[in-house]
Structures are given as C-alpha cells and as structure tokens.
Amino acid sequence: MAPTSTSTPTALRPIVVSGPSGSGKSTLLKRLFDAYPTRFGFSISHTTRAPRGTEQDGVEYHFTTREAFTSMVARGEFIEHAQFGSNLYGTSVAAVKEVREGGKCCILDIEMEGVKQVKRTDLNARFVFLKPPSLEVLEQRLRGRGTDGEEAVVERLAQAEREMEFGAQEGVWDRVVVNDELERAWGEFRAFCVPDEQG
Numbered sequence: 001m002a003p004t005s006t007s008t009p010t011a012l013r014p015i016v017v018s019g020p021s022g023s024g025k026s027t028l029l030k031r032l033f034d035a036y037p038t039r040f041g042f043s044i045s046h047t048t049r050a051p052r053g054t055e056q057d058g059v060e061y062h063f064t065t066r067e068a069f070t071s072m073v074a075r076g077e078f079i080e081h082a083q084f085g086s087n088l089y090g091t092s093v094a095a096v097k098e099v100r101e102g103g104k105c106c107i108l109d110i111e112m113e114g115v116k117q118v119k120r121t122d123l124n125a126r127f128v129f130l131k132p133p134s135l136e137v138l139e140q141r142l143r144g145r146g147t148d149g150e151e152a153v154v155e156r157l158a159q160a161e162r163e164m165e166f167g168a169q170e171g172v173w174d175r176v177v178v179n180d181e182l183e184r185a186w187g188e189f190r191a192f193c194v195p196d197e198q199g
C-alpha cells in the first residue's frame with residue numbers, strides 16, 4: 001500500500017522572519033497582514049504578568065504562574081523567552097501549532113537564537129532572512145526611523161553584524177530577501193509567503 005502523506009501543506013507551514021533590527025520586518029509584515037487579513041496569524045505568547053482590564057487568558061496572552069512558566073522552560077517548550085521588568089514572556093511551540101490548527105499560517109518574527117531553537121522543533125517552518133542592502137543603509141534607516149537614542153542605535157548595529165553573519169550561513173534559509181527598493185522586496189517577500197498565488 002502506498003504511504004499516505006501527512007505532511008503540512010506549504011501554505012500552513014509556519015514562516016520564520018528574521019533579520020537585523022531595521023531591516024524592514026515590521027514594514028513587510030504589516031503589508032502582508034494588510035494584503036491577506038485572514039490568511040496569517042501570530043501565536044499567543046505566555047506571560048507571568050497579571051491580566052489588565054478586559055484581557056482574557058488565551059486571547060491576548062496565555063497568563064501563567066512563574067512556577068508553571070519555569071517548568072515549561074525546563075521542558076524546552078519555548079522557542080524564545082525573556083524577562084521584561086519583573087515578568088517573563090515567551091513564545092511556545094504549542095502556541096505556534098495552535099495557529100496552524102486554526103487554519104492559519106503562523107508568522108514568527110524572531111532573532112537568531114529563536115531561529116536556531118525553531119530548527120530544533122518539529123514545526124517544519126520555512127525561513128526567510130531579511131537583509132538590508134548594507135550596514136550603512138541599515139544605520140541610516142535606524143536613525144531615520146527616529147525611535148531609538150544614540151546608545152540603542154549603536155547596540156542594534158553591533159547586534160546587526162552578528163545577525164548578518166547568521167544571514168549568510170549556508171543551509172539555514174529558504175530565502176534571503178534583500179530589502180533595497182521596498183516595492184521590489186515586497187514582491188519577493190510576498191511570493192515567498194504566498195507560494196500558491198499566481199502572478
């Protein structure tokens with residue numbers, strides 16, 4: 001008997017978008033969500049902070065205790081986790097799977113340590129690296145964005161060099177999109193994210 005394929009259709013495989021700060025991830029993802037409002041989704045993060053106002057568990061966040069959170073860390077259930085202030089935040093493998101179960105393609109906008117972690121899971125993701133034309137252009141864009149002070153820009157640029165090296169590694173990426181001219185980069189990014197669309 002012929003084996004039955006249980007593989008996920010390409011359109012539902014999670015997409016990992018990575019690249020240095022300022023490479024244009026938010027810009028291109030905003031376009032993608034605007035162009036395809038129902039096709040893509042983000043995973044719901046876990047947090048140890050208390051819900052605010054009308055926030056509901058499993059909607060804005062998976063609200064959890066610090067004890068439960070640290071057990072999840074110990075079991076390797078997070079793709080990424082970090083502390084902000086006194087609270088812990090994380091993206092779990094299960095939360096990414098939930099998006100697929102809901103019939104959407106999960107988008108993960110993560111830095112290089114997270115990318116390595118996704119590779120260790122069974123998420124069967126596709127990986128795209130967003131590359132600025134050069135570090136000089138990246139610096140101009142970060143300064144032009146006007147959201148960071150001098151110290152933050154210098155820090156982001158130092159980290160960008162490490163991210164660029166990772167972006168150049170063989171065998172890690174399914175696609176590298178150079179974000180030079182926005183319309184051109186968008187066309188390439190969109191073709192990667194929506195592989196079944198013609199034209």
Ligand SMILES: Nc1ncnc2c1ncn2[C@@H]1O[C@H](COP(=O)(O)OP(=O)(O)OP(=O)(O)O)[C@@H](O)[C@H]1O
Nearest residue numbers: 020021022023024025026027141145179180181182
């Ligand atoms: N192709 C482009 N040409 C010129 N400017 C661009 C282009 N793409 C993005 N930008 C601008 O560069 C700046 C950085 O882009 P964006 O904020 O999308 O980067 P990011 O990768 O999401 O950064 P972070 O990781 O810090 O969130 C923004 O001001 C954006 O408008």
